[in-house]
Amino acid sequence: MSTSLILALALLGGLVGLDVVSFPQAMISRPIVAATLGGTLLGHPGDGLLMGVVLELLALETLPVGAAWYPEWASASVVGGALFASQPVPMAGALALAMLAAVITAWAGGWTMQSVRRLNGLWARRSLSAINAGNPSTVLNLQLRGLVADFLRGALLTGVAVALLLPAMTVLLQRWHLSAGDSSAVAVGIAIAVAASAAWKRSRAAAGASWYLVGGLAIGLAALVLL
Amino acid sequence: MRTWLSIFARLFTVQSSWNYELLVGTGIGFCTEPGLRGLPGGRQGTAYHTALARESRYFNAHPYLAAIAVGALVRAELDELPPERIERFRTALCGPLGSVGDRLVWAGWLPFSSLLALAVFGLGAGPWATVLIFLAVYNIGQLALRAWGLRVGWRYGLQAAAALGNPVLRTGPQYIGRAVALLAGIALPLVAGRVLRDGRVLLGVPPDMTTGAPAGMHVDSLVGLTILAAAVIATLLVRLQGRLEGWRVTLGVLAALTIYSMLR
Numbered sequence: 488m489s490t491s492l493i494l495a496l497a498l499l500g501g502l503v504g505l506d507v508v509s510f511p512q513a514m515i516s517r518p519i520v521a522a523t524l525g526g527t528l529l530g531h532p533g534d535g536l537l538m539g540v541v542l543e544l545l546a547l548e549t550l551p552v553g554a555a556w557y558p559e560w561a562s563a564s565v566v567g568g569a570l571f572a573s574q575p576v577p578m579a580g581a582l583a584l585a586m587l588a589a590v591i592t593a594w595a596g597g598w599t600m601q602s603v604r605r606l607n608g609l610w611a612r613r614s615l616s617a618i619n620a621g622n623p624s625t626v627l628n629l630q631l632r633g634l635v636a637d638f639l640r641g642a643l644l645t646g647v648a649v650a651l652l653l654p655a656m657t658v659l660l661q662r663w664h665l666s667a668g669d670s671s672a673v674a675v676g677i678a679i680a681v682a683a684s685a686a687w688k689r690s691r692a693a694a695g696a697s698w699y700l701v702g703g704l705a706i707g708l709a710a711l712v713l714l
Numbered sequence: 715m716r717t718w719l720s721i722f723a724r725l726f727t728v729q730s731s732w733n734y735e736l737l738v739g740t741g742i743g744f745c746t747e748p749g750l751r752g753l754p755g756g757r758q759g760t761a762y763h764t765a766l767a768r769e770s771r772y773f774n775a776h777p778y779l780a781a782i783a784v785g786a787l788v789r790a791e792l793d794e795l796p797p798e799r800i801e802r803f804r805t806a807l808c809g810p811l812g813s814v815g816d817r818l819v820w821a822g823w824l825p826f827s828s829l830l831a832l833a834v835f836g837l838g839a840g841p842w843a844t845v846l847i848f849l850a851v852y853n854i855g856q857l858a859l860r861a862w863g864l865r866v867g868w869r870y871g872l873q874a875a876a877a878l879g880n881p882v883l884r885t886g887p888q889y890i891g892r893a894v895a896l897l898a899g900i901a902l903p904l905v906a907g908r909v910l911r912d913g914r915v916l917l918g919v920p921p922d923m924t925t926g927a928p929a930g931m932h933v934d935s936l937v938g939l940t941i942l943a944a945a946v947i948a949t950l951l952v953r954l955q956g957r958l959e960g961w962r963v964t965l966g967v968l969a970a971l972t973i974y975s976m977l978r
Contacts (some may be wrong), residue, residue, distance in 0.1 A: 505838075509732070510727045512726070513852075513853055519828065520845050520848065522894055527841075533840070535841065536721055536841040536845070537838075537912060540835055541909065544832070544905070545960065545964055548791045548960040548961060550816065551814070552820060554737070555776065573901050580845070580975060583973065587968040589967065593961065594961075600834050600944070604732060608736075609742060610733075611735050618767065618770050619767050620828070621762065621770070623747055623766060626743045626744050627744065629740045630727055630740065630744050632731070633730040633731035633733075636726065645947050646901055653755075657830035659976070662975075662976050663976070664976070665974070665975040668932070668933070671909070671910060672936050675906055676940040676944045676947070677964050677968070679902050679905065679941065679948075680948040681960030681961070682945060682962060683898060685953075686829065686894055686895065686898030689822070689825050690895040690898070693887070693889075693890075693892045693895065695892060697895070699892045699895035699899070700895040700896070700897065700899045702899065703895060703900045707836075707902065707903040708903050710837070710900070710904060711907045711937070
């Protein structure tokens with residue numbers, strides 16, 4: 488992968504990383520969007536979407552609530568989408584390995600988000616007297632610094648992850664012995680399980696939710712058989 | 715109107731300087747600032763600086779429902795209500811704006827939009843149709859919520875807390891919860907089917923996978939087995955809620971799969 492392509496992916500990772508918390512929270516940071524964009528940069532939006540769908544299933548479990556630590560799926564999805572789309576020919580294990588790379592990046596991304604929050608806190612503490620004096624430029628500065636720090640966080644994370652994980656994935660793919668069907672089934676199966684448990688946790692408080700789930704499953708399975 | 719639009723635009727950056735000390739405090743200060751310019755003396759006046767300092771202190775809210783707080787606080791400051799009343803309002807509003815927003819958006823509207831897009835993908839939609847449907851559905855909801863919140867806060871000032879009793883906020887999560895359950899049932903089997911039947915995933919299938927029976931039959935068995943195994947694991951994850959996170963399990967399973975495939 489060329490340096491300019493890694494830089495373009497890093498830029499995209501920075502933009503979607505910004506959307507997670509800082510700006511504008513329009514959910515371009517969701518895997519289904521971010522991974523598709525990542526794959527598009529490599530000329531394969533369909534591959535990006537495939538990875539995005541699998542990661543979206545995992546991300547359904549994550550509640551981006553306030554101060555809690557959670558995996559950051561935005562930059563991770565750009566990485567996952569790009570790594571999956573970067574394989575010149577379909578290879579067994581590509582889906583599972585790109586997904587593994589994305590989950591590792593999401594885990595690291597969670598920590599980088601906490602670091603940015605601590606950095607914002609440091610800047611806020613240092614500016615406390617100006618904030619208490621109602622200085623508008625200080626407030627504006629804190630907002631801008633937060634935006635820039637978060638953008639750089641996402642961009643650096645994406646760039647470093649792609650640069651490190653792509654060669655690792657290439658090496659592992661050459662030694663991959665499981666069939667594509669088996670390895671993809673395991674990867675998709677675990678993602679579906681996480682999504683199903685997340686959907687149930689989110690909806691079970693609603694009256695009659697179990698009947699809606701069973702009804703939905705009947706429709707889904709019927710459509711799967713008929714289509 | 716110009717002030718309203720300026721505040722509305724700033725609402726998209728309300729969490730830009732989120733930190734563990736002030737949480738979303740400086741963001742609230744930043745969003746209210748265009749409105750505070752209307753205080754006596756304008757940007758140079760003492761009232762403006764005092765109000766901005768007050769609004770930039772510790773605050774916590776869901777980012778979309780923060781719009782209610784921002785509108786209400788601007789109205790209260792422009793009405794020159796006593797500072798202690800404004801402080802009390804800020805303190806009282808923190809908890810409800812967070813919990814109502816989390817239930818309605820993060821645990822409701824977002825999974826609903828995601829599952830809808832996943833179902834559309836499962837039914838055969840292409841990349842851009844899937845992405846656009848997700849973004850359109852989700853953003854109609856979040857933009858409407860922000861605009862409504864700012865309008866309600868702006869109009870009712872410190873009485874805006876009553877807006878949290880709005881039927882959409884109160885019973886909306888119930889309806890969305892049912893829709894999430896229904897959509898999950900529809901989407902998940904379809905997604906499993908489409909991903910596992912995708913040529914990109916299956917082109918690497920070695921010949922032995924397809925011997926003895928038509929390839930399609932093998933793929934269908936694979937999809938069926940995957941859905942069955944996923945249902946069993948999902949039940950375990952629900953039962954072990956709080957002790958086991960899905961993404962950690964995924965990390966473990968994928969790492970084990972990689973090691974197994976290398977050593978095989």
